[in-house]
Amino acid sequence: MILVPLQEPEAARRNIRLLLLRDDLTHPELPGNKWRKLKYNLTEAQQLGHDTLLTFGGAFSNHIAAVAAAGRLTGLRTIGIIRGEETPPLNPTLARAAADGMTLRYLDRETYRRKQDPAFLAELLRETGPAYIIPEGGSNALALPGCAELVTELAAETTFDYLCVACGTGGTLAGLLTALAPHQQAVGIAALKNGGFLRTDVDALTQAATGHTFPNYDLRTDYHLGGYARFSLELLDFIHAFQTRHGVLLDPVYTGKLLFGVLDLLRQDYFAAGSTVVAVHTGGLQGWTGFRQRFGHRSAWWPEGV
Ligand SMILES: Cc1ncc(COP(=O)(O)O)c(C=O)c1O
Incomplete structure (x- = not known):
């Protein structure tokens, strides 16, 4: 586990230890929370005897990318149900x-x-054949x-008071919560504009688990800086x-907003x-190529190699 101390004047002024947990480096092909x-x-799918994974996502989804890679690595077939119309050629x-x-x-x-x-999922499986959804x-x-x-790995390395993570569907935050000590606080930064549903979803997930x-x-x-996967020059800057x-390169959909939010909260x-504040770099860097393809004309700066 790589923990990078972030030397930020706003943190030093408050005697706050700010750490970036480079979970984007934990797995070479399934970075971060993926x-x-x-x-x-994956274990459950294999134990149930499935040879196919079926999942859902938008056309630029990190999750779709990760499930496809997981299929290649495990030998499971994968089906991606993509939101919206097909618009050839395929994006990156x-x-x-x-x-x-x-x-x-x-x-x-x-x-x-x-x-x-x-009912819809049953109908879908009739068309695709059996799959682990x-x-x-x-x-x-x-x-x-x-x-x-x-959280267990982090606690073995350091004490901490706050664990901050970007939220899309809330599953990552829910998982972190289940392992925090009661005196530790999780802070979720929503990447979506209408993140009001998140508390219900996080609670439903922890309840189920x-x-x-x-x-x-x-x-x-x-x-959210304009909404999910929207262009914001302020965020890019x-x-x-x-x-x-x-x-350290952050991604333009999740972790950029996370650190933007954490530094703003520090100032407030x-x-x-x-205290010790840990922000989790959950990956998402695969999203840069598509992001640049969509918004390339709107910024002079883009990270190297995307
Ligand atoms: C890079 C990255 N960080 C954070 C998240 C948010 O995770 P969750 O959907 O579990 O809230 C996602 C979305 O899956 C993501 O791709």
Whole structure:
């Protein structure tokens, strides 16, 4: 586990130890929360005798990329149900997924909303054949124990008071929560504009996985910077400056907002003076190529190699 101390004047002024947990480096092909969330799902799929994984995601989804890679690594077939119309040629995320062997199927946005409806899923499986279904973002009860392991590994390295993570579906935050000590606080930074649903979803996930919910977390829905996967020059400038200061590249959909939010919360004295704050780099760097393809004309700066 790599923990990078972030020398930020705002932290030093408050005697706060700010650490970046480089979970993006934990697994070479399933970075960050992807390996954490998939680990026990892959075991379960294999134990149940499945040879196919079926999952859901948007056209630039890190989760789709990760499931496709997991299929290549495990020998399981993969089917990706992609939200929206097919728009050839494939974008870099889907091209990579297809190269990893994933079969891509597209659903219009209206039908896609039924992605959790059991009747719809049964109908889908009749068309595709039997498969182990992993929900969008990989967030189900089995995603939680893998994420909980991050906390155990971290606690073996250092004491800490706050654990901050970016949220999409809330599965990662839910998993971290299940392993925190009661005096430790999780802070979720929502990447989506209308993140109000997250508390319900996080509570439902911890309830499903452990039989109860956890009070020691906060959700911040005010750092979406325009919404999910939207372009924000302010965010891009922040990511650029952060890379210049710390030599670490964040992603433009999740972890950029996480660090943007954490540093802003620091300035607002949200974290107790003298405490240790850990922010988790959950990966997502595969998203840069597609992001640049969509918004290349809107910024002069882009990270090297994307
Ligand atoms: C890089 C990255 N970080 C954070 C998240 C948020 O994870 P979750 O959907 O479990 O809230 C995601 C989405 O899966 C992601 O791809």
